[in-house]
Amino acid sequence: KMVNDVKPGGVFMINCQWDFDELNHHLKADAKRYIAKNNIQLYTINAIDLAIKIGMGKRNNTILQSAFFSLAKVMPEEQAIQYMKDAATHSYLKKGQDVVDMNHKAIDLGATAYKKIDVPADWANAVDADEAVSYEGKPELVEQVKNILDPVDKMDGDSLPVSAFMPHVDGQWELGAAAYEKRGVAVSVPTWDETKCIQCNNCAYVCPHATIRPFALTEEEAKNAPANAKIVDIKAGKGKGVYKYTMAISPLDCMGCGVCVGQCPVGALTMVGQESELPEQDVFNYCVSKVSDKKDMQDLTVKGSQFKQPMLEFSGSCAGCAETSYARLVTQLFGDRMYISNATGCSSIWGGPGATSPYCTDKNGHGPAWCNSLFEDNAEHGFGMYVGQEKIREDLMAKTEQLLAIEWAQPALKEAAQKWLDTKDDGNANAEATKEYVAALQANIATVDELAAVPKFAEHAAELKAKGEKFCDCDACKLVAEILDKKDYLSKKSVWIFGGDGWAYDIGFGGVDHVLAQNKNVNVFVFDTEVYSNTGGQASKASNIGQVAQFAAAGKETKKKSLSEIAMSYGYIYVAQVAMGANPAQTIKAITEAEAYNGPSLIIGYSPCEMHSIKGGMINCQKEMKKAVECGYWNLFRFNPAADKKFTLDSKAPAGGYREFLMNEARYSRLTREFPERAEGLFTRNEDAAKERYEHLTKLIDLYDKQ
Ligand SMILES: Cc1ncc(C[n+]2csc(CCOP(=O)(O)OP(=O)(O)O)c2C)c(N)n1
Ligand code: SF4
Ligand code: SF4
Ligand code: SF4
Structure with missing residues (x-):
């Protein structure tokens, strides 16, 4: 629908790798008709491919701008190109002459590399393919996808009438709509070599978009899988001799970041063109919809955690984003x-953009209840x-106590009620107990x-029926009905408060501090990118010495x-610093300890x-975390008020390479070009502060041990 915005006789350029035949195949009939009938050039x-060829990787916007x-x-044209080149020199000289040259090359290429397509006359009569898609799923979700998400994805959101939003006037959206988008934005996606794979699940653990997932299949499930699976x-290990294994990849949801490839210890993943992998989509869809949950494969190891369903999938974060990997986990x-x-x-942007909700539910319809609030509260x-x-x-606990006190309440009911009460603070045990209690x-x-x-209640039953009552009105049944009415609130909830460092360290800090101080069971997760990322990188109090930011x-x-x-x-708040790419097991440990702790918790996750501007791009996101921890830029530790040994320093002593780490990221390295002397001073101070911090942390081990 995008082409409909072009005026008759106007110019429309498509950035694609297609030749004419492929273009003819992929372009929708309505677009063809509009182009032909309106004499669109x-x-x-x-x-x-041009951007890759000249070393700009995925950054092809400069090429497109000069083509524009x-x-x-x-x-x-000449004037525009000169302005662009001057601007590139001005912006990128700090990053090095090679970056400037690359941008100038991109500008020259963009101005010449486009091709005119002779529009065939018969496009004016192109016939719509019979593409009526029938979506499966919860009816309300399917409606949301058909009526809002689809037009929005076709860039036709402006055509939506206000009435289309009536089911959402209270601001609520169905979970799981992102799975219907199938945006197909990645140029290349991973392909899996099952012969090399050692089934460690590291790739799934790091994937920010939940588009690579291991599945354990029964013989039957394996037999029914698409032939190309x-x-x-x-x-080895759990499931050996019991289940089969596959690593399913969703080429149409993958963002092509390559992070999974970088984390594979045996080179079992390789990036290849997306189109050649499209048949894998059926395998992924089959596994997601038809392969059952294998509880016996799931545990709190890196490997076992990945057999659990991610309930954050296919978000629109940047390819390779660390924030989404943490949240997915x-x-x-x-x-x-x-x-x-x-x-x-x-x-909040990748987490809940209106109709495209990437948080989703399991097959029982259970999933994260998500809501965005202001930065400041x-x-x-x-x-x-x-x-x-x-x-x-x-209130439900009080009613359950009353139920237990009723003499004639059934023993089986009382037993389930007691079990629910006994486990009320233990998330996993209470989930099971809740199921039994509800039953x-x-x-x-x-x-x-x-x-x-x-017989002895028949008369009373008739009276109740006459009043339109459905259930017995004895004290026990009344309590049971009241409890069932609120059954969704029975199981212990896991309450999380998410946000970035701009929120937690700066603008929302007063609230974070106040809420943690209440000593209630809430879990705060800070995605620490060390800048206000969403608004283009302003410095926050999480930014470090010598870091260049707005x-x-x-x-x-x-x-x-x-x-x-x-x-x-405070002494009673669980606190941890994690970096999943540096120590994945420590990250899981911290998250599970924080959740299990019956009090407030704060986890700060290092988020490249x-x-x-990491050298090589976000493909190196997880590796950069490892480097940050190894050189002492970021420290891993856990402070658990409930443990005998309260403070655990999980990072080893810095292994050197601090300056190399800083120079690997343009947020630091650019300062050496702009203000070389100042850079030297600030970087030295940054490194000194890191050394002091590590020494300080080692002292905390003794300090807390003695308490
Ligand atoms: C009070 C207030 N000030 C400014 C903004 C604009 N704003 C929206 S997102 C954002 C940056 C968020 O940064 P951070 O908390 O670090 O999260 P990140 O984007 O890095 O994940 C800002 C400044 C706002 N929404 N509210
Ligand atoms: S390339 Fe990125 S998005 Fe795609 S499967 Fe790998 S980690 Fe996930
Ligand atoms: S990281 Fe590599 S070896 Fe490990 S499960 Fe993934 S593909 Fe297999
Ligand atoms: S700007 Fe940073 S934090 Fe935001 S989505 Fe992109 S990578 Fe993630």
Whole structure:
């Protein structure tokens, strides 16, 4: 539908790798008709391959921009190109002459590399293919996808009438719509070599988009899989001799970041053209919809955690984003009983963009209840979510106590009720106990008809029926009905408060501090990108010395605030710093300990980001975390008030390479070109501060041991 915005006689350029035949095949009939009937001048350009060829990787926008100026003639072409080159020199000289040269090359290429397409006359009569898609799924979700998401994805959102939004006037959206998008944005996607794979699941653990997933299949499931599925025996450990194994990849959802490839220890993944992998989509879809959950394969190891369903999938974050990998992992651990309050920032944008909800549910319809709140009050908002459900739960506990006190309540019901009460603070145990309790409640409520069948209650049953009552009104049945009415609140919820460092360290800090201080069971996860990422990289109090950011053009003067230690000073807050690419097991440990701790918790996750301009790009996101921890730039530790040994320093002593680490990221290295002397001073201070910090942390081990 995008072409409909072009005026008759106007110019339309498509960035694609297609030749004419492929273009003819892929272009929709309505677009062809519009182009032919309105005399649109059609061009194609393959900026994707050109950018790769000149070393710009995925950054093809400069090529496209100069093609635009060349074709649009909004100003004399030569002048436009000169302006672009001057601007590139001005912007990128700090990054090095080679970057400037590369951009100039991109500008020259863009102005010449487009091709004019002779529009065939018969496009005017192109006939729509019979493409009526029938979506499967929850009816409300399918409606949302058909009526809103589809037009929006076709860039036709402006045509939607206000009435299309009526089902969402209260701001609620169905979960799981992102799975219907199948955007197909990646040029290349991974292909899996089942013969080399050692089934460690590292690739799935790091994937920000949940587009590579291991599955354990029964013989039957393996037999029914699409013929092209690569299915092998489980090679070792759990499930060996019981299940088959496959690593399913979704080429139409993959973002092509390549992070999984970089984490594979044996080179079993290779990036290849997306189109050649399209048949794999059926395998992925089959596994997601038809392969059952294998509880016996799931545990809290890196490998076992990946057999759990991710309940954050296919989000629109940048390819390779670390924030989404953390959030995806948290949903794998607690998603089916999770509440999330999300501060404004990248995580609210990839987490909940209206109709395209990437948080999803399991086959029982359980998934994270997600809501965004303001930057300045998100912790309080999340606390409100906690308090609201806890109040309802406390009422349910009181009613359960009353039920237990009723003499004639059935023993089986009482047993289930007691078990539910006994496990109320243990998420996993309580989930099971809740299922049993609900089943017992449902089995033990007497309907009016059942009551009527008992001779001595028949008369009373008739009275109830006349009043339109459905259930017996004895004290026990009344309590059972009241408890069942709120059954969704019975199981222990896992309440999470998500946001970036701009929120947690700066604008929302007062709230974060106040909420943590309440000593209630809420879990705060800070995605620490060390800048306000979503608004283009402003310095926050999480930014470090010498880091160049907006509002810190000459490198930040002051050191990073120690948010973790402020929280630790309370003594009753669980606090951890993690970096999943450096120590994946420690990350899982911290997340599960924090959740299990019956009090407030704060986890700060180091999150390399597009804004850091890491050498080689976000493909190196997880590796960069490892480097950060090895050189002492980022420290891993856990402070658990409930443990005998309260403070555990999980990082080893810095192994050197600090300056190399800084120079690997343009957010630092650019300062050496702009202000070389100042850079030297600031980087030395940055490194000194890191050394001091590590020494300080080692002292905390003794300090807390003695307490
Ligand atoms: C009070 C307020 N100020 C500014 C903004 C604009 N704003 C939206 S997102 C954002 C940046 C968020 O940064 P951070 O919390 O670090 O999260 P990230 O985007 O890095 O994940 C800003 C400044 C806002 N929404 N509210
Ligand atoms: S390339 Fe990136 S998005 Fe695609 S499967 Fe690998 S990690 Fe996931
Ligand atoms: S990381 Fe490599 S070896 Fe491990 S499961 Fe993935 S493909 Fe297999
Ligand atoms: S800007 Fe950074 S934090 Fe935001 S989506 Fe991109 S990589 Fe993730």
